Amino acid sequence: MSFFGFSFKPRRATSAQTAKDRLQVLLAHERRGGSTAPDYLSHLQSEIVEVIRKxxxxxxxxxxxxxxxxxxxxxxxxxxxxxxxxxxxxxxxx
Amino acid sequence: MSFFGFSFKPRRATSAQTAKDRLQVLLAHERRGGSTAPDYLSHLQSEIVEVIRKxxxxxxxxxxxxxxxxxxxxxxxxxxxxxxxxxxxxxxxx
Known part of the structure; x- marks a missing residue:
């Protein structure tokens, strides 16, 4: 299953997982050569989980x-x- | 480049894009058979962009x-x- 630039491979769920829905979030920060942008993914991490909890x-x-x-x-x-x-x-x- | 369940294919950037960093966010909601969970991705969309803007x-x-x-x-x-x-x-x- 390919969505845009990613190919999303549903994982083989174990039987215990089969009854569960799953939400996957992937963030990729691609920096061009010489970019000095700080790495903020670790900062985004908890805030995104908080948004999902809403x-x-x-x-x-x-x-x-x-x-x-x-x-x-x-x-x-x-x-x-x-x-x-x-x-x-x-x-x-x- | 494979990260976990996704393989992230950096897109061939046009020259105009080469000077730009890029942030990609992918959310995948996988529902198990019979799941009645509502689809909330569209709700998450604007809130996640707001978190990133911070x-x-x-x-x-x-x-x-x-x-x-x-x-x-x-x-x-x-x-x-x-x-x-x-x-x-x-x-x-x-």
Whole structure:
């Protein structure tokens, strides 16, 4: 399954995971040669999880965060398992 | 370049883009069979851009948002081009 510049490979869920929805967030900061832009992904990390919490119940144990810093690209992945029947916090019926 | 479940293919930048840093945000909401979870990606979209604006100057024209809704997976991609020398809004030197 390819979405734009990313190919999103649904992971083989273990049986325990099969009943769970999953929200994956990937941030990639690509710096051009000589760019002096600071690396702010680590700052964005907690705020993005807070934004998500406004819309869906998130269990701390269901949040997995990984960060990878390359020379030109820093990447942050946030994996959130949503317990089955995770209710929307705020009305999101659109 | 593969990061976790995604393979991030840096796009061939046009010359005009080469001087620009780029921030890509990808959200994928994977729903298990029978899940009745509402689709909240469209709600998350504007709030995540607002969080990013706290850390770096973002020019409206440099923001490209795409949404793709599949049966099991909805995906939101936010591409932000950061003008060269885009300064950090808040102190992020860590």
């Amino acid at each position: 819309y869906v119940e998130v269990d701390d144990e269901g949040v997995d965060i990984r960060m990878e810093k390359g020379q030109d690209v820093s990447c942050l992945e946030i994996n959130i398992e949503l317990p089955c029947g995770a209710t929307a916090v705020r009305g999101t019926q659109s | 850390y770096v100057e973002v020019d409206d024209e440099g923001v490209d948002i795409r949404m793709e809704k599949g049966q099991d997976v909805s995906c939101l991609e936010i591409n932000i081009e950061l003008p060269c020398g885009a300064t950090a809004v808040r102190g992020t030197q860590s």
